[in-house]
Every structure is written in C-alpha cells, then in structure tokens.
Amino acid sequence: MREAYHVELDQLAQKLAAMSAQVADAMEQATQALLGADLELAERVISDDAKVDEARADCEEQAYALLALQAPVATDLRTVLAAIHAAESLERMGDLALHVAKAARRRHPDPVLPEQVRPYFSEMGKIAVRLARQAEQVIRTKDVEAARSLETDDDQVDDIHRHLFTVIMDRDWPHGVAAAVDITLLGRFYERYADHAVSVARRVVFVVTGKMPGYGTDDI
C-alpha cells in the first residue's frame, strides 16, 4: 500500500515537471511570437493552452484520489497539497504565456514593441523561461539549493520590470500611449509568471524542509 502510494506520488511529480516544461515552452514561443510578430507561433501558443489546463485538471484529480484513497499524513500530506498548489501556479503561468501570445496576435502584423524596449522583453523572456525550467528541475530533484537560486532570477525580472516604468514614463517617450499600455501589461505578465515559478519552487522547499520560505508579494 505504502509503496503503491509512493509510486503514485512520483507519477504526480513527473506530471508537474512535465507541466513546467509545457509552460516554459509556451513562454519561449510566446516571447518569440512577440518579438518576431509571428502570428502562426502566437496561434500555436493560444491553442496549446488547453493542454496546460487539462494537465492541471489531471494533476488535481490524481491528488484528490491520493488523498481520498490513501489518507496521507505528515510529509506525504504536505507533498500532495504542495502538488495541488503547484499545479495551480503552473496553470496560471500558462495563462500568462497565453496573454503574451494574444498581445502578439492582437497587433499583428504590426510589432507590439518599439525597438527601444525589445531587449528588455527578450531578457525577461529568457529569464522567465529559465525559471520555469529550473522549477521543473527542482520538482524532479527536490534540490533545495537550486530552489533558492530561483529567487535571484526573479529579482532580475523585477528589476527589469521596474526599469521599464522609468523608460515609458520618461517625458521624452516617443511611442505614445498605446505602446506604453501594451508594455505595462506585458511587463506585468512576465513579472507574475516569474513570481509563480518561484512559488512552485518554494512549495517544493516546504515539502523537503518543512518550512515555507517567506511569501513573496509582487511589488507594484
């Protein structure tokens, strides 16, 4: 019984890791669609989001079944609950990648971003995808140190996000209100995505160490 339980728990972790990979791919492609005004790629991210939603429902169902049939306690219980939370965060990351793709589609064939801010989004996109891939590794390896390293990457996203505001609010900003509004929303999507990746990693730390690292609040 206990062994069957751990096999199922391991399956659940594998599913969550796969979901992390899915949302990493989604954000990678969404960023590429955004920077390259690539409609086809944007459409792919948009249609693929249903798979992330399915994966989340699947994880949640398996977690419920584990709780109902095995009634785990202590660390085992914490692990299942962390998995439920992680699945929720990962689904949200998929939604945020979807929003980036929708922005690319909405303005197509025009590029969404003025040349001046493209490097910031290229960088935020890279870090966001790296964070999701790190979350995947943390789920697979339960490596607490690796989980902590996500915080540094998240800080970088926050720094770029904050800097973006000074760029668009500069009185010499030449690209108008519509571009500034798009940039504001897109910046927030990346920032939230990164926060959720950190939150997934924190849940793993909680499972391993029994202590929850301080809750982050998104600044702004």
Place this chain on the structure above:
Amino acid sequence: MREAYHVELDQLAQKLAAMSAQVADAMEQATQALLGADLELAERVISDDAKVDEARADCEEQAYALLALQAPVATDLRTVLAAIHAAESLERMGDLALHVAKAARRRHPDPVLPEQVRPYFSEMGKIAVRLARQAEQVIRTKDVEAARSLETDDDQVDDIHRHLFTVIMDRDWPHGVAAAVDITLLGRFYERYADHAVSVARRVVFVVTGKMPGYGTDDI
C-alpha cells in the same frame, strides 16, 4: 468524531467568510483612498494586509489539520480542498486591494486618476466590493444560485475594464503616458480581484453540486 469534524469544517467556513469580509473592506477603503487621495486610509489598507495573510495561513493550517486527523473523503474532502483554494484566492484579493492602496500612496498628494476616468473606477470598486460580499454570503449560505449571480457582476467589471482601454488609447487622450500606465495597472487589479471573487464562489458551487462551473480565463 464525525460531529467534531463538521464543527471544525463549519469553523473553517466561518473563517473564510470573515476573510471575504476583510478583503471587501480592504478594497472598499483602497478605492476610497484612490478616489480621495487619502493617504491615511491608504496606509491603513497597506498595514492591514498582514492580517489577511495571517488569516490565510490560519485557514490553511486548519485545513491541513482536518485532512491529517480526519482523513475526509468524498464531499468532505472536496470541501476542505475548496477551502484551501478559496483562502488562496482571498489572500490574492487582499494583495490586489493593497496594490490599489499603494498606487494611491505613490502619487500622494496628487490624485492618481484624471477626472475623466474616476467614474469608471468608482463603479469597478463598487462592483468589486459587492462581489467579495457576495462571496462571503455564498460561503455562509452555500447558495448555488447566488454564486451564479456573481458571474454577471464580473462581466460588468470586464466591460468597464475593456472600455477603459478605448478611453486611454484614444488619440485625443490628454493626460499623458504616466496616467495611462497607472490606469492600465489599476484596471487590471480590479479585474483580477473580481475574477478571484468569482473563483471563490465557483469552488463553493463545486462543493455543493459536485460540478465545477467552467474555469474563467481573464480576458486580455
């Protein structure tokens, strides 16, 4: 044993209802601080957010204890898990009210909003607070019909939120980029707050009916 269990479950529901009232108050005060450039009120919302975080931790702890000690199944299990999800959404609503208050503080003593868009925020604020109070009632009464009525209010927030974009992106928008950026973020905070309120109500419907109403995605 079963009776003790239901007493505890009922206590947990009472705590969630109280949390809903807390975040309704927070958004009511934050909106008032925003519209009235009221620094003192903004500060109060900001410092009170810690209480929402504590309430969430308390709910989560009680839910964990229920799962570990009572190993509920079927509807009882679904109820506890719904409570965990609801506590997460409610904490997030508190964060969003906090963001509104921080925007008011950041621009103080200047008003954040140009006169032209104040009615939109006044209206979104009213509906958002109403949604949180309805969520409170739904938790207390488990009234499925009342839960469904939240969707209509949420649609109204979405409509106003969408309309705001046409206002600020109009080529004759006279208030500049900084105001447009603030409005973009604030609009999103209200829209997300309303979404979370609906999500809390949907979890209650799930517990009562065994069916999850379709997951909403935030448009944009």
